[in-house]
Amino acid sequence: MLFLGEKQVIWPTDRLTRFEVARLIGSRALQISLGAPVLTKTEELDPKKVAKIEFKQKIIPITIKRKLPSLHEVVINVKKGIENWLDMFGEI
Numbered sequence: 001m002l003f004l005g006e007k008q009v010i011w012p013t014d015r016l017t018r019f020e021v022a023r024l025i026g027s028r029a030l031q032i033s034l035g036a037p038v039l040t041k042t043e044e045l046d047p048k049k050v051a052k053i054e055f056k057q058k059i060i061p062i063t064i065k066r067k068l069p070s071l072h073e074v075v076i077n078v079k080k081g082i083e084n085w086l087d088m089f090g091e092i
Helices: 018-033 047-056 078-089
Strands: 002-004 008-010 064-067 073-076
Touching: 018 047, 018 064, 018 078
Parallel strands: none
Antiparallel strands: 002 008, 064 073
C-alpha cells in the first residue's frame, strides 16, 4: 500500500480498479482493431475477445500511471494487478 501522510491510504499498487480493467481491455481492443499485432495465438477475430484472452494470459503491453490527489504519479505493476484481479474475481 501507498501511504500519504499519517492516515491517508491510497489503493495498493499491485491491484487494479474495475475502471482500469475496463480501460486496459478497451484500449487493447482498439489497438488490435487498428492493426496492432496480436500477442497470442488464437483463431478469434473479434478484437474485444482477443483483448480478453491477452488479459487472462497477462500479456497486455500497456502501462498504467495512477494520478493521485497529491499530484504524484504511481506506476502500477500491470502483470501483478491482472494476477490479483483473476485471483479475486476469476473472470473479466
